[in-house]
Amino acid sequence: MRTLTPYVPGEQPTNRDVIKLNTNENPYGPSPSALEAIRAEATDSLRLYPDPNATTLKSALAERHAITPDQVFVGNGSDEVLAHIFQALLKHDDPVLFPDIAYSFYPVYCGLYDIRYATVPLDGAFGIHLDDYNRPNGGIIFSNPNAPTGCGLKLEAIETLLERNANSVVVIDEAYVAFGGETAVALIERFANLLIVQTLSKSHGLAGLRVGFAFGHPTLIEALERVKNSFNSYPLDRLAIAGAVAALQDSDHFDETRQRIIATRDRLIGELERLDFEVLPSQANFLFVTHPRCDAATIAQALRDRSIFVRHFDQARISDYLRITVGTDDEIDALLDALRAILV
């Protein structure tokens, strides 16, 4: 445990005047009915433990995705869900495989649970090459759309991967799927080795509430429940359960806000390209960009000096890139003004 290198999340500045485009939060916030449900739950009933099975939330998720509650697992943010997945399902003699450019929490979980892993290089365009996963493995995990690149993988490719790896658990982390990606949830009926992870953090503007979930075959879900119930019987508090259920039921708010983010993203791509940025194709609520003449770390620092936070990863292959969250139109305009000043 003394050698663990923990995950380092993006900075959470306490100064509210900052334009915060560094941790992929949704600029439009949660459904008003979710806030109302939370306030309604803030009563004397907080003296009672929550439902350890979060039955109402599992039902709401099952209904939304036309699956059954025994295909649903819920946790205190998708990070907790992922942690349980690594511990319960991905520890084997063969290494778990994930892309070299991936969510940087994956190797941290492997360190925490002493799990063997191997990274598989993305191709030159940061795409996943299916053939590179044709090797003995103890599981496969990646995000779709991928983070921090934003690039998506087609469902047909995922089907092929599932067919080729029938004896491995394949985990698709769909934290960003709401913004143009294709969800693989429908495939869980056909593939008992598929596990989908999602979260309300980005899609429903509820990063501050900590609600994540997984969908898969009941056998996989049961394995996760066994670990969860050996760790913390009540990972979701009463307020989180109530707020999440109401957020899921407000599909109008969800649709409207994600369409706004997609529209702003498309506008931002055009404007950044006009400033000579190269912009990776994005299905997420962020862009991954590089500039041919100006160093990424320098741009990040210059933006920060103007109270605009974006994310720079000091990491092989991507140190020339910046990850920029799609904010409101006003925030994006301020970003573009700052970039124009910096790049002159």
Place this chain on the structure above:
Amino acid sequence: MRTLTPYVPGEQPTNRDVIKLNTNENPYGPSPSALEAIRAEATDSLRLYPDPNATTLKSALAERHAITPDQVFVGNGSDEVLAHIFQALLKHDDPVLFPDIAYSFYPVYCGLYDIRYATVPLDGAFGIHLDDYNRPNGGIIFSNPNAPTGCGLKLEAIETLLERNANSVVVIDEAYVAFGGETAVALIERFANLLIVQTLSKSHGLAGLRVGFAFGHPTLIEALERVKNSFNSYPLDRLAIAGAVAALQDSDHFDETRQRIIATRDRLIGELERLDFEVLPSQANFLFVTHPRCDAATIAQALRDRSIFVRHFDQARISDYLRITVGTDDEIDALLDALRAILV
């Protein structure tokens, strides 16, 4: 993982008409200012991640106990805090020691993290015998007051234990300390091997919010932070942080409700003894009782038939006992009426 036997929490009936004396919840609920703080936090700001370090909560806890924030660890309920403690600090070649009658989650954590353990029998009066812990160990953990017995251990005994086990981490789980026990928090300044665990669940009527914490030497806290940050950067959501801070600041509500519970407990002891129950001395918000003529499981079922839930553990040495949470005076009167009817 397939052989894990998870912890089984007390039942959470969905029927609100039940008199619920089975999971040691506080009958008086949280501070009104905690509820107000939660409602005030249920805003658009939920779109942002929480502070991963819960700085305001650590400061409030440090202030309350006259310690420093680097001596404080916080988590999503004391169950999560305990899980991290087992993983980070209690896995060694020598077994971790805990009483044979103890919080039944301890052996579950050992199963989850593949930790060796040995149980140490309590004496005939369910007391802890210090000499029984004079053996090589990878840590010692017990609750004080103990659960499910309610019996407390004196601070002098804990000091002796800490002196004798200078090379082991000694964890005192003070989930129930608010109701008449002696906290060992002051000892963390003198003993770098001491870790105290507490929770708002019982003491502050916030079981539904999931907030627990640990106090100890910064070196121990740092080890817990490393595991926590390799598991989930943001275990406490924004609502939990805000509610917990406000709850801790309302010491009047805390003092008044715990005094009421202590008074009701003392009255309940007398009434139960009048019904020929043997009642263990309790420093907790529950009583552990046995009846010389009537089987405990039978009483529990008869109470349940009257919509009164108490806890019976089908476990060696204590299967003749019932654990009864101290509820409101009205709830206790209903319990006593039911017992009089059952015991005729």
